[in-house]
Amino acid sequence: MIEKYDPTAIESKWYETWEQKGYFKPNGENRESYCIMIPPPNVTGTLHMGHAFQDTIMDTLIRYQRMQGKNTLWQPGTDHAGIATQMVVERQLNAQGTSRTELGRDAFMEKVWQWKQQSGDTITNQLRRLGASPDWSRERFTMDKGMSNAVLKVFVDLYNEGLIYRGQRLVNWDPTLNTALSDLEVESHEEKGHMWHFSYPVADKDGQATEKTLTIATTRPETLLGDTAVAVNPSDERFNHLIGQHVLLPICNRLIPIVGDEHADPDKGTGCVKITPAHDFNDYEVGQRHHLPMINILNKDGTLNNEVPNDYRGMTRQQARQAVVDKMRELGLLKTIKDHVLMVPRGDRSGDVIEPLLTDQWYVDAKTLAKPAIKAVENGDIKFVPDNWKNTYYAWMRDIQDWCISRQLWWGHRIPAWYDENNTIYVGLSESDVRNKHDLDDDVKLRQESDVLDTWFSSALWPFATLDWPQNSDALKDFYPGNVLVTGFDIIFFWVARMIMMGIKFMDEVPFKEVYIHGLVRDSHGQKMSKSKGNVLDPLDLIDGISLEELIAKRTRGLMQDQPDKVNHIKKQTIEDFPDGIKAYGCDALRFTFASLASTGRDINFDMGRVEGYRNFCNKIFNAARFVLMNCEDFDISVKKSYAPSTAERWIISRLQHCIADYRKHLDSYRLDLASQVIYDFFWNEYCDWFLEMAKPLLKTEQKPHVQYTLLTVLDQALRLLHPIMPFLTEEIWQAVAEKLTLGSQSIMISAFPSANAKKIDTEADSEIQWLKQLTLSVRQIRSEMNIAPGKKLTVLLSDYNDKDAHNVDRHQELINTMARLDGIELLPKNSQEPPSATGLIGTTKVLIPLAGLIDKNEEMQRIAKNMAKVEQEIKRAEGKLNNEKFTAKAPDSVVKAEREKLQQNQTALKELEEQRTKLEQL
Structure with missing residues (x-):
């Protein structure tokens, strides 16, 4: 193993090895x-x-x-x-x-x-x-x-x-790219626009305009030129008597019917809806129901075609819009123009406004x-x-x-259809297949569908x-x-x-x-990552690292000249989120972060703090493995034959079985977030923080060979559990562990995945070590509260203890002293006077640390009072900020959130200091 954890040094090495040895290929026929x-x-x-x-x-x-x-x-x-x-x-x-x-x-x-x-x-x-x-x-x-x-x-x-057939229908048409688009390639966004209200004259029996009009509202005046009906709701008493009559379409002077259709909502707009079946998906459905003609007024490039009056032919959509509005104003038929926010569909590639267009296409x-x-x-x-x-x-x-x-593109699978000069369609695997199938000789000219x-x-x-x-x-x-x-x-x-x-x-x-x-991966603010927002993260930048300057340049590339405001916004946001750039975290830390966020179905806000934390986890794993291997240099595998684990070893083996069972259950149900939490808790908390500490004194006893075997075998199993998420680090360490245990397999990735063994679940060891942990944590908490140095040796008394407590003290005295850093632990005789002590609890059992000679009560009271004053000042400052409406309204959400978290932390700290003061006052 390398001496210091360095992802760069191990990742490319192991990937090349795996690929060269063919480990990624299917591994067996039967x-x-x-x-x-x-x-x-x-x-x-x-x-x-x-x-x-x-x-x-x-x-x-x-x-x-x-x-x-x-x-x-x-x-x-x-x-x-x-x-x-x-x-x-x-x-x-x-x-x-x-x-x-x-x-x-x-x-x-x-x-x-x-x-x-x-x-x-x-x-x-x-x-x-x-x-x-x-x-x-x-x-x-x-x-x-x-x-x-x-x-x-x-x-x-x-x-x-x-x-599969060829037919004429409405499609999403991109006038810039000159092709139909799928719904997924169309992005609709709110944009500011207008709503124009026009009057359409109702016609008499002779087709002449009357003084009576119907008012319609539209956001696309140019489509008036393609209207083929006006719809009203059959239940709308204002207009239903007009159903079957006609209006005279302005500008075009074309009679179009008034139809009754549920599409017209009496409670929306004017209650009357212009129907343009060839240029609106809803209108198309109305047109189908009422057998209305479809008048396509657009060329493929979005200009107006020969179906419109001469004055409008060749105009762009925007030019035609203005011309129609001007003409309706001139005719006295423009009632009002209102500002209006509407959803505008645009092509995700071209950015052009998408038109519903009637075209010949192939359909399934x-x-x-x-x-x-x-x-x-x-x-x-x-x-x-x-x-x-x-x-x-x-x-x-x-x-x-x-x-x-x-x-309507060139890049793609060309449709295998051919047309003769009469536009008869022939479909086949190739032109020769078509000719053979339909007995067409070379005199029949065929052209393939473009x-x-x-x-x-x-x-x-x-x-x-x-x-x-x-x-x-x-x-x-x-x-x-x-x-x-x-x-x-x-x-x-x-x-x-x-x-x-x-x-x-x-x-x-x-x-x-x-x-x-x-779910979808969003940025730390919950925003969708996109180039236009400048908040995209490149996964390789998190693996290899990138400077702030390079990151800004990457995010603003292509925007420098024509969008200065956007460039400045992206720069500001990038500096706020990554003031020091992004440091190299390595692949394993990034993968473990993704796994930890992979709760089913929910979008995830990508948190750089997690990547930092899991980079630390990688380091913890590496250092733990170094400790194990350094203490197993003289390990002899023959101990396996006479293996007799101590209580601490039986405990970690038992905890491993629970970990394996839970981990597999979560992976089998696609809960990678829960699986990663299970292995994280086991490795960091139980194996590293507890078992390695318990192993240190045991390694100095005759139990050493057995402890070495336990250290190695549990590490082996834990690495195998971790491997699917963290492939590189686990392989690097496992190679050294496998050599010690003479496992034989060439790679962790083709070694057997652990299975839980119910026979190794040891409730007695679980119970005893759980008690030892509670005692140790109780002592540590008292040290912290009373400001007693972690290394200072103490004598602990137990009061109101039971037979189980006495058994544990007797059996694990040395281990307790090491873990809790004690001079000794004593059982206080029943009904005897308790000395002035700081107190903790294990169930109903009291953990007493006599304070005589340990601390200066007055000095400690002064220290607590001083700290309380500082914390109270911070609370007052934060409350003042958060109660200021200007601050909460104008400051970024992330800043307000951080301020609230600081307030909560200080309120918790103040409560803890008050509890410490109360305990001291009782001494």
Whole structure:
């Protein structure tokens, strides 16, 4: 072992060893299999804290199952991330003075593949730094040959069954990227805008405008040009008599009907709603119910098309908005304009306002595929952890709409459809397949569909396509279905549900048995981490450390010139949160932090204080191991044959069994937070703080060989428990321990995971050592309260004791003296006078420390009074601040919270000082 704990010195060394020796690969054909599929990260950059959190959970589970001898596979891979990746490469081309259209499709695709190679390598290297142990030899990419073949087969099979079709519907359209988007790629935020109130003249029987008008309210005046109806509620007595009549649409001078529909809420707005079926999702549904025409007024780039009056053609949406408002004002039909805060949908990549647009797209009949997927959860074939997430799943799946799977991009799986000159559609695995299937000779000209498939289409096949499907491979037989999917709640519908649908459809079996839903990682203030907020943390920065200057530069990169206000805000927040930058904590401390925060389903606020604490825990483990190994240099394994543990040893062995049982129970139920707390408490409190201290005097007796064996075997078991969460430190130490115990295994990661042995639970030893601990803690508390030096030897008296107390004193006198630092412990005869003493309790037994000659009462009273005055002053200061409304309203929440915590700490300190004074007064 190295002399000082240094994560950098051990992490790369052991990872290379594990990978070279093939420990990450499935380890046996005839054993029970266990499989986790990695949610494939996008090849658009680097891993973030959410990835690191999720990957820590998965790696902990896979290492835990591997150590139980199971045939484990953690399947790695990456996603091609259509829009995101295409945008990255397009920006690079733009910076070089060219574009994808200038390059052409084939040359552009080559550029994207080059980027994928670079970014994909970055991600896999980061995963290695995080200690992830997937089978790298099976790494997959959603655009590699095997995955592409699977995508083609699924598309063709679904099309042939009538479950994929081409149709015209409303989609989320990004006018900048010129493509349809999924709901997950649209971000809606509150923005300041306006609500315009327009009057529409009611028409008479001859179609002429009357003096009567209906007032509608809209936040998008330009869509007036595409209106095909006005809706009122059938129960609204103000307007229901008008149902069936018409209004004359201003500017367009087009008669449109007044329809009765529940969509119009009498209690909202004017009670009358303009209906634009081709440019609003709710209006589309109204249009379907009333068979209204759909007038698309927009080109793909967001400009107005030839469906609008001549004066508005070619205008941008913003220009058309102003022109419509001006015209309505001129016509005397603009009633009022009100300020209004509204939710504006924007593309998460382009930032442009998303338009509902009527376009021809490819769709999957999701309703048909959803039925067996719903049933799989209802009958328990798939379980959600926590269970309540199944309700979210049901809500989405029972109201599912057909899935738009086409994207107007170049990067992605090109849809395997071809058109002839009459636009007849042919679908097949390739053009030659299409020609053979439909007997088309070379005279028939075919052009392939230019659209590509939604990224979620290929990732929906991930659980079986990565296992070489459609081949009936050994991997598919062994590892489908997987055991658990580990993912965030935000993609239950977009990914989880679609994998379930596709898995059942093509494998006749669910893709996984459990879905563990974890929370999202937020910053210390509870804010979502995002580049725009400048609060992103790079997990590798916590492993390796980063200076304040480098961190600020990293967070503000790309913002320096055009967003000075945002740059200053990010700088200020970064300096406040990390005044000294981030020091190197190492991978094990970061992983243990993630595990400690992994309570099921809840979002977590990432606390740097925890990382610091668990870095200290790593150091504690290392130093404890150094102590054990230094005191076991002359250890002889032959003692195992005659092993006879003392009470203290029996106690730590017994406590270990409880620890193992609880730890395994928590890991089996995905409560990594509880498991990490169990092993932390055992190792720090019971093994280090108590057993190592008890071992010190025992190592000086004839019991030494037995104590050495106990020290080593308990350390061995504790390290194995820790290994799934802390792989590097445990391997480093375990190698030295394994050599002493001649364990034989080459690595801790393939050694057996501990199982609790009920026969080693020793209630007698538990009881006796618990009593010794209570006595020691009681003495320590009295020392602290009475300001008696920790090293000062004392004599302790026991009063009102019972036979058990007397037995413990007699049996463990030397151990008690060592642990509590006593000269001796005496049993005060029954009914005898107690000397003036500081007193503690063990149940009803009194622990007495005679104070004669130990302290100067007057001097001690003066010290307490002085300390009380300081604490009272601090309390007064804090209360003054917290009672000041200006302070609580303007100061950052973190500052106010810190002030409240200081007040509480000082109030507790004052109470303790008052108790000490009272005790002294009684002497």
